[in-house]
Amino acid sequence: MGGVIEWFEERGEIPLRTPFRVREYGPLTDAPERVVDEDFVDSIEGVAFAMEYCDAHGWMSTRTIRCLEIDPKHPACISAYCSVRGAVTTFRVDRIISIIDLRSARILSGGEYLALLAPYLTQAEPTPLVRAFAEVQDAARDGVFALLQIAMLDGSLSDEARDIMLSYVRAEARASACADPAFELVELWVDNLAPPLDGVLAAVARLLEDREKIARLLPYLVKAARCEDESIAVENSLRDLMAAVRLHFRDHPRDFPSDLRATR
DSSP states (O other), X not given: OHHHHHHHHTTOOOOOOOOTTOOOBOOSOOOOOSOOOSOOBSTTTTBEEEEEEEOTTOOEEEEEXXXXXXXXXSSOEEEEEETTTTEEEEEEGGGEEEEEOTTTXXXXXXXXXXXXXXXXXXXXOOOHXXXXXXXXXXXXXXXXXXXXXXXXXXXXXXXXXXHHHHHHHHHHHHHTTOOOOOHHHHHHHHHTBOOOHHHHHHHHHHHTTOHHHHHHHHHHHHHHHHXXXXXXHHHHHHHHHHHHHHHHTTTOGGGSOGGGOOOO
């Protein structure tokens, strides 16, 4: 497992980029709004967006955040890395005035705002739409994190890489027999992701525990890497990755597509 994990680790953390046309600013101080307890969970990890926020003193600010954990109890709170503070901060969801799409820089509609956060805030029985959306996220999240770490080296997601990402999610949803969600929700989710390196490495470790899932992911990973750069260095790096994967599953190399096998 070490060789594969190291391959991803060498690429470093995905930069958290402020959406274009968004000017970030914040109050001089961030007053604590709630004592952090033990109820935070990492289900929201990797979701990222810019937002207009009002703190406990009524100070307005605009900042880009990378969500790390959430406590859905009222009032729901998100623990996130804040680009303005350069540190992890806690935000109350009910103080978020608006959410700005990480990729397009447009202000999300009320329905989109709720849809983006719904899988992490639901405490009662979720609606069929939210349940289907969450099932697809659970099935594809680890693979998407790995793909993003290859496709977002500069913190942005190109159109070609985005299409590869969405194709993978569709394929993984079919392979996992997930209910068909409203796919615009999946697009919204993918467009607002920038997972931390720790989250990516944990995702890759889980993928390596499922031979079939990692085999399904590899062709998309190769496409994502090549769509960003077709240099010899990239080909050599991909060869190293395939060799590491093969070494990890050295007893069953034929489980992988023939064109992805690498020689040592």
